[in-house]
Amino acid sequence: MSRQLDPTKRKLTDVLCRSSKPRPDENGGLKAVKHSDGCGLNLEVRHDGKFWFYAFRLNGKQLKLSLGSYPTVRLSDAREMHEKAWLMVQKGEDPREGTITRLQLKRSKDQDKALKLEQKAKEEAKSRQTFHVIANQWLVKKEPTWAYSTFRSRRSVLQNDVFPVIGNRQIYELKNADIFEVLDRISERESPAITDLCRRVLQEIFNYARSHELCENNPAEAIKYSPEVKSHRSQHRNFLEFHEMGDFLRILKNSQSTEVIQSKLALEFLILTAVRSANARKARWEHFRDLDGQKPTWLIPAEFMKESREHLVPLSHQAVSILKRIKSYNWSDEWLFPGNRGNGLGVGAFKNPMAKMGYPSEKVHPHGLRSTFSTYANESGLWNRDAIELVLAHSEKNEVRAAYNRAQYLEERRQILQWWADELEEAESSYPIESKIKLKVGAHEL
Numbered sequence: 001m002s003r004q005l006d007p008t009k010r011k012l013t014d015v016l017c018r019s020s021k022p023r024p025d026e027n028g029g030l031k032a033v034k035h036s037d038g039c040g041l042n043l044e045v046r047h048d049g050k051f052w053f054y055a056f057r058l059n060g061k062q063l064k065l066s067l068g069s070y071p072t073v074r075l076s077d078a079r080e081m082h083e084k085a086w087l088m089v090q091k092g093e094d095p096r097e098g099t100i101t102r103l104q105l106k107r108s109k110d111q112d113k114a115l116k117l118e119q120k121a122k123e124e125a126k127s128r129q130t131f132h133v134i135a136n137q138w139l140v141k142k143e144p145t146w147a148y149s150t151f152r153s154r155r156s157v158l159q160n161d162v163f164p165v166i167g168n169r170q171i172y173e174l175k176n177a178d179i180f181e182v183l184d185r186i187s188e189r190e191s192p193a194i195t196d197l198c199r200r201v202l203q204e205i206f207n208y209a210r211s212h213e214l215c216e217n218n219p220a221e222a223i224k225y226s227p228e229v230k231s232h233r234s235q236h237r238n239f240l241e242f243h244e245m246g247d248f249l250r251i252l253k254n255s256q257s258t259e260v261i262q263s264k265l266a267l268e269f270l271i272l273t274a275v276r277s278a279n280a281r282k283a284r285w286e287h288f289r290d291l292d293g294q295k296p297t298w299l300i301p302a303e304f305m306k307e308s309r310e311h312l313v314p315l316s317h318q319a320v321s322i323l324k325r326i327k328s329y330n331w332s333d334e335w336l337f338p339g340n341r342g343n344g345l346g347v348g349a350f351k352n353p354m355a356k357m358g359y360p361s362e363k364v365h366p367h368g369l370r371s372t373f374s375t376y377a378n379e380s381g382l383w384n385r386d387a388i389e390l391v392l393a394h395s396e397k398n399e400v401r402a403a404y405n406r407a408q409y410l411e412e413r414r415q416i417l418q419w420w421a422d423e424l425e426e427a428e429s430s431y432p433i434e435s436k437i438k439l440k441v442g443a444h445e446l
Contacts, residue, residue: 005038005083010038010079011035011036012036012037014074014075017043017075018071020035020043021033022045022046030047032046032047033045037075039082040082040086041054041067041078050069050070050071051066051068051070052067052069052073052082053065054067054081054082054085054095056085056089056095058089065085065096067085129170129171130167130169130171131162131166131169131171131174131205132167134205134208134209135158135163135205138208139154139155141208145308146308147303147306147308148303148304149306153197154197157197157201158201161182161185161194162182162201165182166181166182171215172215179202179223180223182198182202183195183198183199186198199220199223200220203218203221205220206218206219206220206221207221238361238362238363238364238365239364239365239368239369239370239375240364240368240372241375242375245372245427245428246427246428246429246430248359248364249424249427251357252267252268253268253428260352260353261329262337262339262345263337263349263352263353265322265326266281266337266349267350267353267354269319269322269323270366270369271424272316272322272417272420272421272424273298273315273319274369274370274374274391274417274420275370276306276370277347277366277367278304279300279304279305279311280337281337281339281345281346281347281349282304282344282345283298283335283336283337283344284336285334285335286334287299287301288315288323291320291323297312297313297314298313300312300313306393309393311393312410314413314414314418316417316418316420316421318424319417319421337349351365370392373391373392373420374388374392376423383412384409384412387413387416390409390413391413391417
């Protein structure tokens with residue numbers, strides 16, 4: 001067979017292709033008509049349209065290649081595609097596996113174009129994914145699951161220590177050295193706790209980015225055990241032994257200064273309730289119940305608690321007495337201790353007065369007063385350890401047991417806090433004040 005098709009042997013015309021119709025059959029339907037153009041090129045005219053195909057034999061098998069529909073594929077187009085397919089068959093190749101037809105060519109081009117567009121979209125998306133953008137996305141998603149204090153601390157470390165250094169960098173290009181640069185700047189301030197918090201926040205953000213295929217590695221996790229990272233270790237806050245509480249309370253109440261009376265009452269209230277400092281500083285009147293009844297309580301909502309679980313504080317007679325005294329000052333209808341800005345006392349509300357009393361943080365920390373309560377209550381042997389832990393709002397990880405404990409120990413917790421208040425009252429009236437402490441109080445009014 002010739003390696004070239006003879007144009008003079010072609011049989012079809014545009015007029016025939018355009019005018020040809022299927023024939024009626026004996027059943028009243030329409031019968032397909034096939035017109036040959038030569039060398040296997042055919043136009044099949046059916047009731048549903050007109051279709052080009054190339055019939056050929058290859059390796060002893062009769063095969064068929066579709067070339068599209070008429071008039072989308074014109075006669076000249078069909079012949080051009082047919083010639084390419086015919087030449088492939090002469091070489092022993094299967095034209096169905098090539099890119100012969102316009103449909104095949106279009107599909108191939110479309111696929112290439114789609115791949116290029118997809119790659120371009122991915123590259124553009126990556127170019128827009130700065131660390132600042134991804135970190136803010138992570139914050140928004142995490143905020144509903146956190147206490148506000150947790151959200152605020154994470155946001156603060158990002159805004160103050162991370163964004164200025166790597167905020168405008170693409171997250172996928174950040175390396176270990178970039179994380180070290182961020183952490184080293186914090187370490188220079190001698191802030192191991194912030195350094196550790198920052199590394200943990202970065203680790204979570206990179207895990208979030210990896211889950212969304214925005215980066216491949218987590219450099220904050222990779223450097224976790226590096227000796228260059230000075231990890232913060234939780235330290236027990238300095239606290240007083242119970243036999244020192246008498247002096248402490250008398251010194252606290254000895255000052256006649258009215259400027260910091262809120263801090264004094266807040267500190268007394270903190271000691272009596274054994275709550276965390278932030279809960280006492282930001283206490284609101286709406287959360288107190290039955291102050292004139294038999295079972296006065298303070299219900300701290302979950303959003304204000306470290307473990308994001310509501311905490312019920314049974315109130316001793318002494319705690320209620322302080323509340324009524326606070327109420328008489330009429331400072332605020334919302335806050336127990338509105339402070340200078342009217343939204344609760346600031347973080348220094350306890351440390352500053354205690355330092356003036358002769359009890360700086362290196363000697364006793366406000367949070368350490370909870371340790372004084374815990375140690376004394378546990379060593380007394382009078383109370384169930386689980387009940388003491390619940391007074392401190394230390395959560396039980398087992399949710400079923402936690403629910404049981406809250407119900408089971410509520411009355412015992414009320415007894416514990418009343419016992420604690422009575423013990424403090426006794427200590428205050430019994431213990432002598434050391435002379436050196438007297439001198440400090442005389443020199444530094446609260």
